[in-house]
Amino acid sequence: MTATRPLLDPAAARRRYVRVCVLFWLPLGLTIAPLVLLLTQRGLGLAAVAGLTAVHSLTAAALELPTGGLSDVLGRRAVLAAAGLLNLAALTLLALGTTPWPLALGMALMGAGRALSSGPAEAWYVDTVQVHGGPGADLRTGLARGSSATSAALAAGTLLGGALPWLLRLGPDLGAATSGRVLPLSVPLLLGAAVYVAFVLHALTALPEPPRPPATLRGVLRGVPGTVLDGLRLGGRDAVVRRVLLSAAAAGGALAALELLTPGRAAALTGASESGAVLFAGLACAGFVCAGLGSHLAPLTARVAGSGERAVLLALGAGACGLLLLGAAPTATGRFSVLLAATGYGLVYLGLGAAGPNQNDALHHRVSGAVRATALSVQSLALQLAGALAGLAVGLLPPGRLPWLLGGAALLSAALLWCRRAGHLAPPDVSSPAEAVRPGVRTDAGEGQRLL
CATH class of the missing domain: 1.20.1250.20 (MFS general substrate transporter like domains)
Known part of the structure; x- marks a missing residue:
């Protein structure tokens, strides 16, 4: 995707935003049912499982703001792809890891991927729609469909992630065939890793965005804080x-x-x-x-x-x-x-x-x-x-x-x-970072956009 390729119209942007939501959250839904059971089957006690969960949460919290700033500096598409790659590695480690350290690394990578993913897709959608419709363009419909797609992907992933290991137990013994490396509970996570391959490809090829000034490492480090x-x-x-x-x-x-x-x-x-x-x-x-x-x-x-x-x-x-x-x-x-x-x-x-x-x-x-x-x-x-x-x-x-x-x-x-009520407001000047937030600006109903 070249930088000169025109941005999508709002309807096309909405469809691709929905696909991004599905592809990102379906693999995480696949982990909801089997993950804790897989960790305990690997020999970890409940205290160790709680510790691994804390690794995920603390990593996500520590990186939440820096990675949001990284997206605003480098661009949405690159950060989304990085989030997908991190989650791909995380699910692979969690599916195949048999000792605490690889499992802890997997949870940390998943936390980092969660932090990277918390804003770029939605920001990309809003940026694209506002290029066509201006700061007052309708956003709610696309945001609602993206949120619905996220919930649907999580629901489908939860059902599939819970049913797949039970179905696999009716067939050959995966644990014996792979020397204990792949268990039936591992399969939903490996399937999720495969879905993240599709997510990364989709993020890199299907999400055009406005060209940004060339970013050097020094510029990124200076811009993010x-x-x-x-x-x-x-x-x-x-x-x-x-x-x-x-x-x-x-x-x-x-x-x-x-x-x-x-x-x-x-x-x-x-x-x-x-x-x-x-x-x-x-x-x-x-x-x-x-x-x-x-x-x-x-x-x-x-x-x-x-x-x-x-x-x-x-x-x-x-x-x-x-x-x-x-x-x-x-x-x-x-x-x-x-x-x-x-x-x-x-x-x-x-x-x-x-x-x-x-x-x-x-x-x-x-x-x-x-x-x-x-x-x-x-x-x-x-x-x-x-x-x-x-x-x-x-x-x-x-x-x-x-x-x-x-x-x-x-x-x-x-x-x-x-x-x-917040009244009516004039949309911020999206061309100027200095005007990122303009509190208390009000206009006549016929001229400005009411806060919805």
């Missing part, structure tokens, strides 16, 4: 960006409570750990489906609510109600209890799915391309750090309804942040 600082200042400069970041933090806390408490609730409902694990796998898939449905309905939610801000308010409020339902539901195995808990679980993901595209639409109308990927990285960092802190808090709280209620209260507080 400044872009990172711009990203850190975003929340302080603009009230709407601050709402987006605080909402992301609240979502991280809510998801941490949900993911830590749901497995125990599932086991309590079914009466056994094994059947609880099966129920949790089904719930995880259903959660992704609900999130995808919520994302698909995000534009309709904004139209019905009257604005993107009201849509975020309603969506986060629905998610908060879901957590409160989970806290209020009895832990008995009765039909009513199961129905109440399942309804609450679905509401959380449905609400977060509907809120995401509307929040990001607001974010992209407040920041320019100079710091767009960095802004998305700050948003991801807020979610991850809040999730880590909330996870620690949930672990320290006594079991019962309190952790659920606190998660619901956090999400409800985030919803209330969107009660106040």
